[in-house]
Amino acid sequence: MRPHYGPTPTLWVTPRRPGPQRARARTMDTMTEHPRRVLLAAPRGYCAGVDRAVVTVEKALELYGPPVYVRKEIVHNKYVVQTLRNRGAIFVDETEEVPEGATVIFSAHGVAPIVHDEAADRGLKTIDATCPLVTKVHKEAVRFAEEDYDILLIGHEGHEEVIGTTGEAPDHITLVDGPDDVADVEVRDPSKVVWLSQTTLSVDETLATVDALKTKFPLLQSPPSDDICYATQNRQVAVKQIAAEADLVVVVGSKNSSNSVRLVEVALEAGASASYLVDGADEIDPAWLDGVGTVGVTSGASVPEVLVDGVLEWLAQHGFEDVRVHSAIEEKLTFSLPQELKRDMKAAQG
Numbered sequence: 001m002r003p004h005y006g007p008t009p010t011l012w013v014t015p016r017r018p019g020p021q022r023a024r025a026r027t028m029d030t031m032t033e034h035p036r037r038v039l040l041a042a043p044r045g046y047c048a049g050v051d052r053a054v055v056t057v058e059k060a061l062e063l064y065g066p067p068v069y070v071r072k073e074i075v076h077n078k079y080v081v082q083t084l085r086n087r088g089a090i091f092v093d094e095t096e097e098v099p100e101g102a103t104v105i106f107s108a109h110g111v112a113p114i115v116h117d118e119a120a121d122r123g124l125k126t127i128d129a130t131c132p133l134v135t136k137v138h139k140e141a142v143r144f145a146e147e148d149y150d151i152l153l154i155g156h157e158g159h160e161e162v163i164g165t166t167g168e169a170p171d172h173i174t175l176v177d178g179p180d181d182v183a184d185v186e187v188r189d190p191s192k193v194v195w196l197s198q199t200t201l202s203v204d205e206t207l208a209t210v211d212a213l214k215t216k217f218p219l220l221q222s223p224p225s226d227d228i229c230y231a232t233q234n235r236q237v238a239v240k241q242i243a244a245e246a247d248l249v250v251v252v253g254s255k256n257s258s259n260s261v262r263l264v265e266v267a268l269e270a271g272a273s274a275s276y277l278v279d280g281a282d283e284i285d286p287a288w289l290d291g292v293g294t295v296g297v298t299s300g301a302s303v304p305e306v307l308v309d310g311v312l313e314w315l316a317q318h319g320f321e322d323v324r325v326h327s328a329i330e331e332k333l334t335f336s337l338p339q340e341l342k343r344d345m346k347a348a349q350g
């Protein structure tokens with residue numbers, strides 16, 4: 001598994017909305033003694049899987065009318081969930097909370113097969129917004145289980161994606177939650193063991209876990225391709241590059257967003273003096289800026305750009321108007337909407 005390195009990074013100045021004249025003057029005074037700038041990571045924010053999941057709920061609301069039920073948070077972001085709730089989405093924890101015959105959407109993190117069975121038993125209409133890259137890991141788990149492998153799933157205990165993947169082959173999967181777990185891992189046959197991973201982990205920590213597993217099980221096999229998804233890897237590469245120059249890195253994302261939490265960890269490991277996770281500008285503590293010259297800004301894969309704009313506005317109001325985009329990698333991937341939704345949309349068009 002290798003990080004996905006893109007073309008040579010480029011730096012350019014993004015024209016931002018000019019702030020009040022007084023703020024500008026204060027900034028220039030300060031800049032002469034202590035230059036203040038923002039390094040804005042790219043890529044950041046929405047990935048293809050999150051975009052597809054959010055659009056799925058929006059289109060379902062348009063097509064079927066509210067309410068539309070969504071099992072779990074469609075993506076791990078408070079703002080996104082509240083915005084969809086305001087439009088008529090009802091978020092539930094379990095399928096049994098959905099009225100019989102209603103429509104339920106499964107979140108981007110994926111569900112275990114038993115959840116599909118429960119939905120069928122209740123006569124629910126289901127739309128599966130599981131990210132195709134999570135589905136890929138589910139399929140790998142099924143295939144290796146059919147071949148009777150022991151599967152070591154590297155991931156975080158209790159995360160929805162891990163629960164969903166484990167549900168594909170519960171008798172074959174053992175969760176490994178970081179290198180410290182490796183000592184306790186046992187398998188039936190050390191010559192028939194493979195590792196898979198959650199899609200939103202730290203690339204470096206996962207490699208450390210794999211190394212520890214390989215020391216214990218030298219015949220450990222690797223998945224056919226990286227499970228840590230392109231978006232997770234690219235956001236980590238980008239934040240590493242800005243963190244090396246930043247006194248402070250602000251990561252926009254929710255606390256239950258695994259890939260956002262990892263960005264804070266990666267920023268600190270890459271040299272940022274401090275890094276904080278915030279849901280939005282209102283959570284920034286002005287004291288974090290004491291003695292700071294360069295602020296790095298990025299956002300997790302479930303974060304809409306409007307929240308990053310809010311953080312940049314806040315920073316501009318506090319003397320950080322000079323924003324430079326640091327582009328590490330260009331992303332072009334998109335995913336089409338779930339088949340069942342596309343079919344209904346086509347039928348509605350007549």
Ligand code: SF4
Pocket residue numbers: 047048049050108131132133134199200229230231232259301
């Ligand atoms: S972070 Fe990766 S796996 Fe998760 S939804 Fe986005 S593209 Fe899919």
